[in-house]
Amino acid sequence: MPPAARRVTAVTGLLLTALTALATWAVSVYVYPFRHCGRCGGTGRKKGSTRRRFDLCRRCSGTGRVQRIGSRAAHRSVLSVRSEMARERQRHRARKADERSTPPRRLDNRP
Numbered sequence: 001m002p003p004a005a006r007r008v009t010a011v012t013g014l015l016l017t018a019l020t021a022l023a024t025w026a027v028s029v030y031v032y033p034f035r036h037c038g039r040c041g042g043t044g045r046k047k048g049s050t051r052r053r054f055d056l057c058r059r060c061s062g063t064g065r066v067q068r069i070g071s072r073a074a075h076r077s078v079l080s081v082r083s084e085m086a087r088e089r090q091r092h093r094a095r096k097a098d099e100r101s102t103p104p105r106r107l108d109n110r111p
Contacts, residue, residue, distance in 0.1 A: 026074055033071035037064055 036042035040057035044064040049055060056062035 026070075029068055029071045030074045030078060033068055033075065034065040035068050037066045040064060 037044075037057055037060035039059045040046065042064040044057055044060060044062040046055045046057055057064075060066050
């Protein structure tokens with residue numbers, strides 16, 4: 001195999017691997033949008049808290065979870081695609097209803 005063909009094959013393989021990794025990451029961010037808070041370790045309390053006195057973690061507001069990077073963008077893009085598909089379905093239904101509601105043409109004026 002000539003060297004140019006090997007380079008094309010290597011670049012294609014690298015590109016496919018990168019696209020697969022990106023798609024896997026996007027799906028994981030969509031399915032699991034939250035991760036454990038790094039500051040409190042997922043407990044929801046500040047590090048120095050005891051049983052008697054504890055404060056809520058400021059980063060996660062006591063939930064123990066924070067949003068992953070890219071999860072908002074992933075959800076917004078999916079939502080925009082879904083809403084655009086719904087709008088298109090609505091337009092299609094409206095066109096069909098309009099076609100059904102128009103009366104048929106009269107055939108009296110035939111030549």
